[in-house]
Amino acid sequence: MAAVPEPACEVMDLYSGNEDDLFFEVDGPTQMKALFQDRDLCSLGDGGVQLLVSHVHGGRSFRQVVSVIVAMEKLSSILVPCALPFQDGDLMALFSCIFQEEPVSSWDDAYVCDAPLRSFNCRLRDVEQKCLVLSSPCELRALHLNGENAAQQVLFCMSFVQGDANSQKVPVALGIKEKNLYLSCGMKDGKPTLQLETVDPQSYPKKKMEKRFVFNKLEIRDKMEFESAEFPNWYISTSQEEGNPVFLGSTKGGRDIVDFTMEIVSP
Numbered sequence: 001m002a003a004v005p006e007p008a009c010e011v012m013d014l015y016s017g018n019e020d021d022l023f024f025e026v027d028g029p030t031q032m033k034a035l036f037q038d039r040d041l042c043s044l045g046d047g048g049v050q051l052l053v054s055h056v057h058g059g060r061s062f063r064q065v066v067s068v069i070v071a072m073e074k075l076s077s078i079l080v081p082c083a084l085p086f087q088d089g090d091l092m093a094l095f096s097c098i099f100q101e102e103p104v105s106s107w108d109d110a111y112v113c114d115a116p117l118r119s120f121n122c123r124l125r126d127v128e129q130k131c132l133v134l135s136s137p138c139e140l141r142a143l144h145l146n147g148e149n150a151a152q153q154v155l156f157c158m159s160f161v162q163g164d165a166n167s168q169k170v171p172v173a174l175g176i177k178e179k180n181l182y183l184s185c186g187m188k189d190g191k192p193t194l195q196l197e198t199v200d201p202q203s204y205p206k207k208k209m210e211k212r213f214v215f216n217k218l219e220i221r222d223k224m225e226f227e228s229a230e231f232p233n234w235y236i237s238t239s240q241e242e243g244n245p246v247f248l249g250s251t252k253g254g255r256d257i258v259d260f261t262m263e264i265v266s267p
Helices: 020-024 062-078 088-098 147-152
Strands: 119-126 131-136 139-143 156-160 169-176 181-188 191-198 214-220 223-228 235-237 247-249 260-265
Touching: 119 131, 131 147, 169 223
Parallel strands: none
Antiparallel strands: 119 156, 119 260, 131 139, 156 169, 169 181, 169 214, 181 191, 191 247, 214 223, 223 235, 223 260, 235 247
């Protein structure tokens, strides 16, 4: 905070043993050492505001400065109009001497939260109990598994990421454990499409994922759905038929399946 400059000769230092008595009494101060009189101001008459003037130099407290401001406000309200009336800018000049302006930082798209990224491992099945398996480097399929085939089921790393605020939907990213692959959404032949995208393991997962990687998870009882943040009202879906690819669909309550169950797996 900048130091308060020395006042002009007209007002040296507004202070006494009980400074509040000077400026906050209805009828003015009980004692008077000098009158505030400026050659450029008109006569105050009997109703003038009397201020105590001290020639003692020293540090200025913030309380003293506030008292000066209150007194100046009183002067501005009771003075008879003169050629050079008291203006609000006179107080602003005093504020500029007392306070130092500091830049205010604001968050932008480059901001990345430094809080630890929360994530856990899980397996997903559609409500028809079909498991999700990796059938090629960039394709998931849904089929029933049993016995020795159960090991083919994909293990996901579900991460909680930044997204649009919603009290019910939670933004998440779905990566395949130890594969550097993430489910993402893109356009193909003019239609939103689900795909597996290879990422740099040194950079992913991260709190602020690109929107194509984000799915808004809505959980109702023990079932959940995953809506694309990039393409609202499009959901991770499976077909009723066995072994078909997992895809991005826009039909809820129809033949396509958009509801899943989740099994959390310990690390």
